[in-house]
Structures are given as C-alpha cells and as structure tokens.
Amino acid sequence: MSRLALGMPPGLRRGLTFWRRSIQARVVASTLVLSATVVGGVGWFLLQQTREGLLDQRVDAVVAEADTERADAETRLGSVPGTDVDATAQQAELIDPIIQRGLTRGFAVVLAGPIGENTGRIAQRGTRSSPGLDTGSVPTSLESHFQEPAATAWTYTTIRTLDSAGTELSEEPGIVVGTQVTLVADGGTYTLYFLFPLDEQQETLALVTRALLTAAVLLLVLVAGVTWLVTRQVVTPIRMARRVAERLAAGRLQERLRVTGEDDLARLATSFNQMASNLQRQIRQLEELSRVQHRFVSDVSHELRTPLTTVRMAGDVLYDARDDFDAVSSRAAELLQTELDRFETLLVDLLEISRFDAGAAVLDxxxxxxxxxxxxxxxxxxxxxxxxxxxxxxxxxxxxxxxxxxxxxxxxxxxxxxxxxxxxxxxxxxxxxxxxxxxxxxxxxxxxxxxxxxxxxxxxxxxxxxxxxxxxxxxxxxxxxxxxxxxxxxxxxxxxxxxxxxxxxxxxxxxxxxxxRRVNAPLRRSPLPLVPADAKEPVT
The missing domain is CATH 3.30.565.10 (Histidine kinase-like ATPase, C-terminal domain)
Structure with a gap:
C-alpha cells in the first residue's frame, strides 16, 4: 500500500480497496458514467429542441399579434380627419386602447418617436407606455434599428416592472417587437414596441426539464440495477472459483466448484474441477515420490555408515603403515585416506539434507x-x-x-x-x-x-x-x-x-x-548491500 493511501481516512481507504478489488463495482460505475453521458447528451439535445420550438412558436405568435395591432392602429389613424393637428391627443387615442388590450392579454407597449427627434434612449425622454413598465426594457439594438423608417423587427429582452416609487419589482425574459406607424396630426413616424413575456414558455420548459431529469434518474437507477444483476451472474461464479482456488493453494486439495446448468460458466467450473483433480493426483504422486526419495537418501546414508566405518578402520591402518610401503602403495594409501574423509563429509551432508527435506531440522x-x-x-x-x-x-x-x-x-x-x-x-x-x-x-x-x-x-x-x-x-x-x-x-x-x-x-x-535480530522476525532490509561498492558499472 502506498504512503498516500496510508495517509487517507480509514473510510476512504476501505472504499479505494473495495474499488480495486471489485470488478462488479467498476463495471456498474463505468456503465453508469457512460449511461449518464448518453442520457445527459440526449436530454440536452431534447431540451434545446423543445426550447427552440417553444420560442419559435412564441415569436411567430407575438409578431403576428404585433402586426395585427399595427394594422388596427393604422385603420384608426386612417379615419382621423386631416384637419386634426393635435398630435398629443392623437398619440393618446392611438396608445391607450393598445395599453388596455395589453393589460388583458398580458403584454406591455411603449410608444416612442417621432424618429429624428429626441434621439436619446427611450428611458431618458418622454414616452407613453404601459403602467409599471421600465421603458429601459427595450434593448438599445432595437432602438437603433428604428432610428430610421424600418420594417417590423423583434429581439429577446428582459422585461422589468417598477412600482409607483420607481423601485424595480421583478424581471422576466421576454420578446420585444417593434413596428412603426405614421401619425396624421404631425406626419411623424412613431415606433410601437410590444413586450411579450415568456413566462408560460419558461414554465413549460421547466416542466419538461423536471420530467427529463426524473426520467433520467429513474433510467440510471434501472440501468444500475440491471447491470448489477447481470454482472452478479458472471462475478459470483468467479468469486466462488477464487475462494476454491485459495483453499486449494492452502492445501485443501479436495475442494471443488459446484456445477449447475450447461452454460459457459458451468463448463468453466467443470474444467476447473478437472484441473483441480489432476493437480491433486499429480501433487500426491510427487509427494509420494518425494517421500520415497527422502527415505532412500536417509536409508542409504545410514546403511553406508557401517561399511564406511569398516573401510575407515582399514584405511587408517594402511595410512599409518604407509612408510613401510613402496612409493606407489604409499601414495595410494594417502589418496584412500583423503577420499574417505570426503566420503564421510558427503554422508554427513546427505543426512543433513534429508533432515531438511523431511522437515525434521530444529534450531538451538x-x-x-x-x-x-x-x-x-x-x-x-x-x-x-x-x-x-x-x-x-x-x-x-x-x-x-x-x-x-x-x-x-x-x-x-x-x-x-x-x-x-x-x-x-x-x-x-x-x-x-x-x-x-x-x-x-x-x-x-x-x-x-x-x-x-x-x-x-x-x-x-x-x-x-x-x-x-x-x-x-x-x-x-x-x-x-x-x-x-x-x-x-x-x-x-x-x-x-x-x-x-x-x-x-x-x-x-x-x-x-x-x-x-529474533528468529523468524520479518526482514525488510539488510544492513549490508548485496552489490559491493567496488563493482564496476555494467556496460550498456
């Protein structure tokens, strides 16, 4: 375990350990991440399409309503006598009915103009508008568009309302449509700005968003559950095989997997059991051969001691009397003594090896x-x-x-x-x-x-x-x-x-x-290096 993991809180460390060891958790997590990515992408696409559809529908409706109001205003202005030169009264007669209809239909209106005069911002000059409306809700870009005679145009905006003291009460997204009419009294071109709120579309979009989020959460839970069940069917036999393999490694050679069905996992379990049986048989054969070998070495070593003792006694006699022999016989007696010493050492080593092989070696x-x-x-x-x-x-x-x-x-x-x-x-x-x-x-x-x-x-x-x-x-x-x-x-x-x-x-x-320092205490390092300091660097 790394030092970074050792410094983590126990809960986080256990979670990381579970993550590393559980293939089922990793499969479920990766499936959830991929599913969440796909569902998120599809949901974002659907929301964009729904938003664009709602806005396009709303734009078409408000532009048509603005054109209708402009046509009605032009009709009313066309019935005004040409001798009427009171521009202020005509403005009131023009805007007041529209304001009243706007209060019932849910839109606001601003009358600005005539063009070419009072070219500052609408909010900075005298205008007629729906009560409580902040005339600054009309975007500058749209005002600039109608500084000269122009066709009907629209844009998105934020509609702000004010109280009687001029304090802002609320703001909401909306659409502002601008269209122009000509006043008979002064011949000036005035601009009518219709401001339509998007509260219904916003509520609809919020409802669709909540529905999509709810469906996405339920879908992800369903995907997680299905993935967990599917992986469990595969992982459970693997875990059983791991546990049986651990028992086999611990020496419990009789352990076997339970085989149910005829699918791939069942055939795998059958093959595993056959492998375990073959390993058990071969291990037992090797153990028996090893016991025979150890017994043979031990028996031979013990049995050789008696003839070796006899040969040693005879060799000692010959070695002690070598001075009485000729040169060849004397040398043969010396060689016999040397080889007997080596033979005796070999027997001692063989007996020691046999004790190690039999597990009979003890420490003092x-x-x-x-x-x-x-x-x-x-x-x-x-x-x-x-x-x-x-x-x-x-x-x-x-x-x-x-x-x-x-x-x-x-x-x-x-x-x-x-x-x-x-x-x-x-x-x-x-x-x-x-x-x-x-x-x-x-x-x-x-x-x-x-x-x-x-x-x-x-x-x-x-x-x-x-x-x-x-x-x-x-x-x-x-x-x-x-x-x-x-x-x-x-x-x-x-x-x-x-x-x-x-x-x-x-x-x-x-x-x-x-x-x-103490027998069988754990060793982690040695006080001396294995590679000597005088060793030359290997040539690469």
Missing part, C-alpha cells in the same frame, strides 16, 4: 555475536587459504552484532561461504577475500567478497542448487561435496533469514547472509 537458538563467528571461522580456514596463497580479512565494527541464532548452523554457513570463496579465488593477484559484518536495530548481516571467476547472468540463483558448479572444470581444493551452499540456504531459511549471491564474470562474487 541463542544470542550470538556475528563478529566473533566471523573471526573464528576465518582462523579455522586460514590454513586452507594459505595453501591457496589467498588472504582473508575481516571488516567488522568494534561493538557486537548480536542475533538470535543457532551458533553451529551459522558457523557452518559462514564456513561454507569462506571455503567456497577460497576455492574460486584467483591466486597470485594479491586481492584478498573480504568478510564484512554489520548490524542495525532489525537485522545483522555478513558478506563474503571474492575476486575469482565470478558468476554469469542467472547463475546467482543456480549457485544454491545441489551439486551445481560455476566452473565444472575447476577442482574442489577444500574437499567440498557440492551440497554446502544448499545446506547454507536451508540454514538461513530456518532462521527466517536471507542468503543471496551476486557476481559478474571476471569481477568475482559476493554472498550475503542476513539474519533477523
């Missing part, structure tokens, strides 16, 4: 100082190192590096690592084998660095295999059996520790043993 743990262990083993292997003309040095801190461990097993691991390094060291180069010890609050470690033939790519994992050699042509000067590193790996695992190897051809190798 106590607090030990790895610094003392390193010095003891180096002193014990110094004759072998001098024979190979190789120096061995120990680099350790002045303070103890303590760890709870089996002293016999850890000394055996360190001895195997050092003798292995001596076997593979290049003589005559003047480079020493370096044994380094370090520790921290959680772990203690020992590294053994040599400058021999090294390890090729992938060989750092093979080196712990039984009887494996990095260089098959190289003889074992220490009399090793080929099982030392395998036993060392098992010893480190028995302590809950690590035994790792690094190497490059021609640059030598380094082995690192890391032990927890």
């Amino acid at each position: 743990a106590e607090d030990i100082n790895l610094v003392d262990v390193a010095h003891r083993v180096v002193e014990a292997t110094r004759p072998l190192a001098e024979q190979r003309d190789v120096g061995v040095v120990v680099r350790a801190p002045d303070h103890p590096c303590l760890a709870e461990a089996d002293a016999r097993r850890i000394e055996r691991v360190v001895r195997n690592l050092i003798t292995n390094a001596i076997d593979h060291a290049e003589t005559g180069r003047g480079e020493e084998i370096v044994v380094q010890v370090a520790g921290d609050d959680h772990a203690a470690a020992i590294t053994v660095r040599d400058f021999g033939i090294g390890l090729g790519p992938g060989e750092s994992a093979l080196v712990f295999n039984r009887f494996w050699r990095a260089d098959p042509a190289r003889a074992r000067t220490s009399g090793g059996t080929g099982l030392g590193l395998s036993i060392s790996l098992e010893d480190s695992h028995l302590h809950g520790g690590w035994l790792q190897a690094w190497g490059r051809p021609g640059e030598g190798a380094q082995f690192r043993l890391t032990l927890p």
Whole structure:
C-alpha cells in the first residue's frame, strides 16, 4: 500500500480497496458514467429542441399579434380627419386602447418617436407606455434599428416592472417587437414596441426539464440495477472459483466448484474441477515420490555408515603403515585416506539434507555475536587459504552484532561461504577475500567478497542448487561435496533469514547472509548491500 493511501481516512481507504478489488463495482460505475453521458447528451439535445420550438412558436405568435395591432392602429389613424393637428391627443387615442388590450392579454407597449427627434434612449425622454413598465426594457439594438423608417423587427429582452416609487419589482425574459406607424396630426413616424413575456414558455420548459431529469434518474437507477444483476451472474461464479482456488493453494486439495446448468460458466467450473483433480493426483504422486526419495537418501546414508566405518578402520591402518610401503602403495594409501574423509563429509551432508527435506531440522537458538563467528571461522580456514596463497580479512565494527541464532548452523554457513570463496579465488593477484559484518536495530548481516571467476547472468540463483558448479572444470581444493551452499540456504531459511549471491564474470562474487535480530522476525532490509561498492558499472 502506498504512503498516500496510508495517509487517507480509514473510510476512504476501505472504499479505494473495495474499488480495486471489485470488478462488479467498476463495471456498474463505468456503465453508469457512460449511461449518464448518453442520457445527459440526449436530454440536452431534447431540451434545446423543445426550447427552440417553444420560442419559435412564441415569436411567430407575438409578431403576428404585433402586426395585427399595427394594422388596427393604422385603420384608426386612417379615419382621423386631416384637419386634426393635435398630435398629443392623437398619440393618446392611438396608445391607450393598445395599453388596455395589453393589460388583458398580458403584454406591455411603449410608444416612442417621432424618429429624428429626441434621439436619446427611450428611458431618458418622454414616452407613453404601459403602467409599471421600465421603458429601459427595450434593448438599445432595437432602438437603433428604428432610428430610421424600418420594417417590423423583434429581439429577446428582459422585461422589468417598477412600482409607483420607481423601485424595480421583478424581471422576466421576454420578446420585444417593434413596428412603426405614421401619425396624421404631425406626419411623424412613431415606433410601437410590444413586450411579450415568456413566462408560460419558461414554465413549460421547466416542466419538461423536471420530467427529463426524473426520467433520467429513474433510467440510471434501472440501468444500475440491471447491470448489477447481470454482472452478479458472471462475478459470483468467479468469486466462488477464487475462494476454491485459495483453499486449494492452502492445501485443501479436495475442494471443488459446484456445477449447475450447461452454460459457459458451468463448463468453466467443470474444467476447473478437472484441473483441480489432476493437480491433486499429480501433487500426491510427487509427494509420494518425494517421500520415497527422502527415505532412500536417509536409508542409504545410514546403511553406508557401517561399511564406511569398516573401510575407515582399514584405511587408517594402511595410512599409518604407509612408510613401510613402496612409493606407489604409499601414495595410494594417502589418496584412500583423503577420499574417505570426503566420503564421510558427503554422508554427513546427505543426512543433513534429508533432515531438511523431511522437515525434521530444529534450531538451538541463542544470542550470538556475528563478529566473533566471523573471526573464528576465518582462523579455522586460514590454513586452507594459505595453501591457496589467498588472504582473508575481516571488516567488522568494534561493538557486537548480536542475533538470535543457532551458533553451529551459522558457523557452518559462514564456513561454507569462506571455503567456497577460497576455492574460486584467483591466486597470485594479491586481492584478498573480504568478510564484512554489520548490524542495525532489525537485522545483522555478513558478506563474503571474492575476486575469482565470478558468476554469469542467472547463475546467482543456480549457485544454491545441489551439486551445481560455476566452473565444472575447476577442482574442489577444500574437499567440498557440492551440497554446502544448499545446506547454507536451508540454514538461513530456518532462521527466517536471507542468503543471496551476486557476481559478474571476471569481477568475482559476493554472498550475503542476513539474519533477523529474533528468529523468524520479518526482514525488510539488510544492513549490508548485496552489490559491493567496488563493482564496476555494467556496460550498456
């Protein structure tokens, strides 16, 4: 888990964990997001079409009504005698009936003009209008259009109403239609502005919006429910298969899936059960073969002890009397003694391996100082190192590096690592084998660095295999059996520790043993690096 997740509240962290682990939740969520996107797009398109349809219908209606009012005004003006020159009275006779009709039909009217005079804003000059109407509701663009004689025009606006004190009471969207008439009294062209509110269209659009939102929510809930049910039919068998697989991995090899029906999931469950049965049979066969092999190794090792003891006694007699033999017989007695020593070591290692394989190895743990262990083993292997003309040095801190461990097993691991390094060291180069010890609050470690033939790519994992050699042509000067590193790996695992190897051809190798402070305590890092500081950077 990342540090960011650790810093989150527990509820959010549980939600993220559920999101990562539940394919059903992710499928439902992605389906809802896609459905919401589609429904939102379709709903927006329908609302736009409905809005445009309502507005177009309303525009056609108000323009037709404005034309009707203009035609009625022209008819009334046409019946006025030409001798009537009272423009103010004619304006009143023209606008008052329209204002009255507007109050009953729900529109307002403004009379402005004549054109060419009082060219300022309508709101800034004397006009006649419906009571309570803010004449500033007429847009400037439409006023500019009628500064000269022009045909009927319309535009959208915001209609504002005022109280008797001039305070704004309300505002609502509307349509303003402008048309011109000529007054008989002064021959001037006046502009009639009809302001029609869009409250009905707004209510209709709000009703349609609520209906679409309600339908969208219900549709999304339905889609979520259907998706949940559909995915559940697929995910439930998968979850059952996961649980059965976990039980199989835990060793309960008799677990099987329940098969119902004949569909694809049923056939999958059948195939899974067949696979589990085959695995169970093969695992049991391998376990039986392993038991036979372990028993064979153990029995052979024990049975060889008796003839080996007899041969050892005879070999000791011959070796002690070698001075009385001729040169060839004396050399044969020495070779026999050497090979008997190696054979006896091989039997001991085979018995130890058989105990590991049978799970019978036990620890005699106590607090030990790895610094003392390193010095003891180096002193014990110094004759072998001098024979190979190789120096061995120990680099350790002045303070103890303590760890709870089996002293016999850890000394055996360190001895195997050092003798292995001596076997593979290049003589005559003047480079020493370096044994380094370090520790921290959680772990203690020992590294053994040599400058021999090294390890090729992938060989750092093979080196712990039984009887494996990095260089098959190289003889074992220490009399090793080929099982030392395998036993060392098992010893480190028995302590809950690590035994790792690094190497490059021609640059030598380094082995690192890391032990927890307490047996089988969790290990997260080692006090010493696996790759030595003197290693060259790989060529890329």
